[in-house]
Amino acid sequence: MNNAVLGVLASGRGSDLQSIIDAVEAGQIKAKIGVVLTDKPNVMALQRAEKAGIPAICVDRKKYDDRDAFERELVKQLKEHGVTLVILAGFMRILSPYFVNEFKNCIMNIHPSLLPSFGGAHAHRDVLAYGVKVSGCTVHFVDEGMDSGPIIMQKAVPVLDDDTEETLSARVLEQEHIIYPKVIELYLAGKIHVNGRHVTIDD
Template identity: 75%
Template sequence: MSEAQKQVLGVLASGRGTDLQSIIDAVERGEIHAMIGVVISDNPDAFALMRAKKAGIPAICVNRKQYEGREPFEEALIKELEAKGVTLVVLAGFMRILTPLFVRHYKGRILNIHPALLPSFPGAHAHRDVLAYGVKVSGCTVHFVDEGTDSGPIIAQAAVPVLDDDTESTLGARVLEQEHKLYPQVIEWYCEGRLHVDGRHVRVDK
C-alpha cells in the first residue's frame, strides 16, 4: 500500500464549506489519493456538514458551546478523529484557534489555508485588513499549523491582484477561486510524501 493510499483526512470546518467541497471534488476526481474519514464542525448549522452528508462522508458536530473550556472541546475532537483513523487534519474555514494540546497531538499533521499572503495579515479579518492597508497584491497561503496563529511553516501560496474598487466580498471571491485550486494540490503533495520541513522552510519534492 502506498503512502497516499494510507492517508485518511479529517476535515474541520465551521461554515459554508466551500474549501471542503473543493477537497471532496478532488478526491472524487482522483486528484487526491486519500479518503475523507470524517468532517467535523463546531457549528451545528454549518453547511459543511450538509456537504459531507451529501457526499456520503461521516459528518459530526462537536459543539464548542457544550464544553467548559477549550481543552475538553479539543479532547472531544481528537476522540472523533482517532475513531475514524485520521492521519491528516485539514482545517477548512475552522474558526477556532487550536491549543497546544491539539497541535502537539497532531504535530506535523495539520494543514490550514489562510486567505492572505502570510506572514502578512494573519487572523480572522484578512480581506478587511488587506483593503485597509492598501496593498496591491493578496492571495492565499497553505501552511502547517503550529502553536501560534497563522504562523506555521508556509508550504505554498497563490497571488491575486487587489483592484481599486474591491470590496471584502469581491476580493474574497477572487481569493477563494485560488484556494480551491491550491489546497487540494497541497493535500495531494502531503499524501504523496513530497513535503519536507526544515525549520521554517518546506521543500516540495518534484
C-alpha cells in the first residue's frame, strides 16, 4: 500500500506504540506514522511520539460532553493527518459504529489474550483466575463489538504455575511487540485478506 499513513490511538505508556515506531524507523513497516492520539493527558505514549518527531495530540475524553463529540474529534484529527490505517495500541475505549464505519476494515487492535477467550479490560487477571495453561495475544480487525473483530494473527505463551498478572503481562507483551508490527507490515504489503470472519495471509 503506497503512501500509507498510520494513526495510532493509545491511552497509557505506549509500549506497543514504541514497537511500531521502531519498526517504521527500521524500514520493516513501510509507512509513516501521521499522528498519535491519546484520550488522556500526560501519558507516556505522547512522550514517545514527541521524541520520535511524530505529531502527538491529546483528545481528552473528559473535555467532551459525550462519546459522539469525542469520537468526531478523533476522526477529524485522523483525517486531517491523512491516516489510512488506524492502529489501537492500548486504547482503552470501545469505538462506536460511527467511528468503525469511518475507517471500515482499516482499524486494528492487539489484545493480550487468545481471543475469543478473555476479552475485555482485565485479560491477565481473568486468565489466571480461570486456570488456563496457555494464553497469548491476538491482533484483530476492529468491528462494532468488544474484541470481536476478525482475527488476523495470534501468538501463544505458557501460563506458569507461579505467574502473577505482572509476569504474565511481561511475557505476553514481548510477543505483542513482535506480531503487531509484523501484521501491519503484511497488511501494507497487501498480503492480508478478509472474507467474513476468516482472515487469510499470503505466503
